Amino acid sequence: MSKFLFDDFNAVSPAAWKQKIQVDLKGADYNETLLWQTDEGITVKPFYTKEDRTNAKIKLPKKGFNICQTIFIDDEKIANSIAVDAIKRGATTIKFRASKTFNPKPLLKGFPGDTPIYFQLSFLNADFQIKLAEFCHSENTYIQTDIIGNLAESGNWFTNLKKDHLQLEKIVASADNCISVSGDLYQNAGANISQQLAYTLAHANEYLNHFGGVIANKISFNFAVGSNYFFEIAKLRAFRILWTSLLNEYDVKNVEAHILTQPSLRNKTLYDYNVNMLRTTSECMSAILGGSNTVSNVAYDTMYHKSNEFGERISRNQLLILQQESELAEAQNFANGAYYIESVTNKLAEKALSIFKQLEKAGGFLHQLKAGTIQKKISESALKEEEKFNKNEIVLLGTNMQINKADEMKQNLQLYPFVKKRHVKTLITPIVRKRLSETVEKQRLDNE
Structure with missing residues (x-):
C-alpha cells in the first residue's frame, strides 16, 4: 500500500472532541460531569489525544519479568525443597525471607546457577551477610538490607544509628546488590501514589547521601501495587524517571x-477471600506492564493461613497464565505511547518530585521521619482512604458490598489477620501496615 489507511480520515483536534462531547451532554457541565480528581490532585479527563503524549524515555528492563516465589526460612532443608519444587513448576526466581542466620549450603542445594535469588532479612549481621554474598557469588543475588526501612516500620534501629551504618558500610564494601528500599511499606500503610514515589525516592537518597552515587547500582527497590490499574502502571514507570533524574544529580x-513488585495487602479481605485472586491478578498485570524486573504474587489466603502448597501454587500459576497464555512475557514496553498512561506518568512524577524537594529542603527523609512529619502525612492519606471505604466509595466485594452474611471465618484462622499491638518503646512513631477492612472484619468476627 502506498497510502496509509488512516490518511482517508480527517484528523480530529482535542477542541473538536470536547465540543462534540459538550453537545452530547445536552446542557450538563463538562467539568462537573466528566472531570474527576484523584487523591494525588490529578485531574482525569474523559479522553486523551496525541497532544497528551510526553515521549519520555524510560529505562525499562530489556527482558521480560521474572516469576518469583517467596519462601520463609524456618528449616533450610524444607525451604530448599519448596524452592526447588517451585522452580520445577515455573518460578524463575526465589525470594527467601529470614528472621535469623541460616546455612546457605543446604538451602541452595540443587539450584540452577543462574537463578536470581532475593534474601529479605529482618536482622542485621554484617559478617553473615558478607559470607552469604561470597557463597552465592552471583550478580543475580540480592541481599535486601534496609536499615532505614527497619527504622520506619519498627520505630527503632537494629542497634543504633551509628552501629547500623557501620554494619552497612562493611556489607557495602564487600557485596553487590546489598541495599534495598522498602517502598512497599508506604503503599501498605495507606500513602497515596505521589507520596509513595516521593518517600521511596527520598528513602533511597539517604543511602546516596551517605555513600555517594557509586553505590547506586547496589540498590534495589520493593514496591507494592494496588487496584488502581492504570495509575499503578504509571507509578512504576514514573519511579524509573525519578530515579534516573536523581542519579543525574550525582553524575x-x-x-x-x-x-x-508484589500486590498490596491493603485491599485484601478476610471474608469472601476468593475475590483476592481477582485483585492480585489485576495487580500483577499492573506490575508487569509497569516494567517490574520481578513480580512476586501473594496467595489469596495469606492473611489468615500459614503458607500452604495450594495457595502458593495458585499464586504462581496466576503469573504463569499472564506470562505464557496472556502473552505478557515481554510486555514491559506495552504502555509506551498510551496517551492516558503517559500523561498520568508525567503528572505523578511531577507531584512526587515536588514532595521530594520539600522533604529535602526540610532536612531530608530521616529528619522528617524522626520529626513525625512523614508518619502524619501517611496517616492523613490513610484516613481519607478509610473514610471512602466506610462510605462505599471504595468497594471491596464481600466486605462492604455484596456481603454474604452466612460467610464465617472464625474457625479458619491460623494466623492473626489484624495489626498487632506492640508494647515496645520506640525512637519514632512507626509506619504501620494496615488493611482497609480490618475494623469491619473484627466486628463480623465478634458477631459470629
Whole structure:
C-alpha cells in the first residue's frame, strides 16, 4: 500500500472532541460531569489525544519479568525443597525471607546457577551477610538490607544509628546488590501514589547521601501495587524517571532501577477471600506492564493461613497464565505511547518530585521521619482512604458490598489477620501496615 489507511480520515483536534462531547451532554457541565480528581490532585479527563503524549524515555528492563516465589526460612532443608519444587513448576526466581542466620549450603542445594535469588532479612549481621554474598557469588543475588526501612516500620534501629551504618558500610564494601528500599511499606500503610514515589525516592537518597552515587547500582527497590490499574502502571514507570533524574544529580549514568513488585495487602479481605485472586491478578498485570524486573504474587489466603502448597501454587500459576497464555512475557514496553498512561506518568512524577524537594529542603527523609512529619502525612492519606471505604466509595466485594452474611471465618484462622499491638518503646512513631477492612472484619468476627 502506498497510502496509509488512516490518511482517508480527517484528523480530529482535542477542541473538536470536547465540543462534540459538550453537545452530547445536552446542557450538563463538562467539568462537573466528566472531570474527576484523584487523591494525588490529578485531574482525569474523559479522553486523551496525541497532544497528551510526553515521549519520555524510560529505562525499562530489556527482558521480560521474572516469576518469583517467596519462601520463609524456618528449616533450610524444607525451604530448599519448596524452592526447588517451585522452580520445577515455573518460578524463575526465589525470594527467601529470614528472621535469623541460616546455612546457605543446604538451602541452595540443587539450584540452577543462574537463578536470581532475593534474601529479605529482618536482622542485621554484617559478617553473615558478607559470607552469604561470597557463597552465592552471583550478580543475580540480592541481599535486601534496609536499615532505614527497619527504622520506619519498627520505630527503632537494629542497634543504633551509628552501629547500623557501620554494619552497612562493611556489607557495602564487600557485596553487590546489598541495599534495598522498602517502598512497599508506604503503599501498605495507606500513602497515596505521589507520596509513595516521593518517600521511596527520598528513602533511597539517604543511602546516596551517605555513600555517594557509586553505590547506586547496589540498590534495589520493593514496591507494592494496588487496584488502581492504570495509575499503578504509571507509578512504576514514573519511579524509573525519578530515579534516573536523581542519579543525574550525582553524575551517575546508565544505572537502571531494579524493581521487585508484589500486590498490596491493603485491599485484601478476610471474608469472601476468593475475590483476592481477582485483585492480585489485576495487580500483577499492573506490575508487569509497569516494567517490574520481578513480580512476586501473594496467595489469596495469606492473611489468615500459614503458607500452604495450594495457595502458593495458585499464586504462581496466576503469573504463569499472564506470562505464557496472556502473552505478557515481554510486555514491559506495552504502555509506551498510551496517551492516558503517559500523561498520568508525567503528572505523578511531577507531584512526587515536588514532595521530594520539600522533604529535602526540610532536612531530608530521616529528619522528617524522626520529626513525625512523614508518619502524619501517611496517616492523613490513610484516613481519607478509610473514610471512602466506610462510605462505599471504595468497594471491596464481600466486605462492604455484596456481603454474604452466612460467610464465617472464625474457625479458619491460623494466623492473626489484624495489626498487632506492640508494647515496645520506640525512637519514632512507626509506619504501620494496615488493611482497609480490618475494623469491619473484627466486628463480623465478634458477631459470629
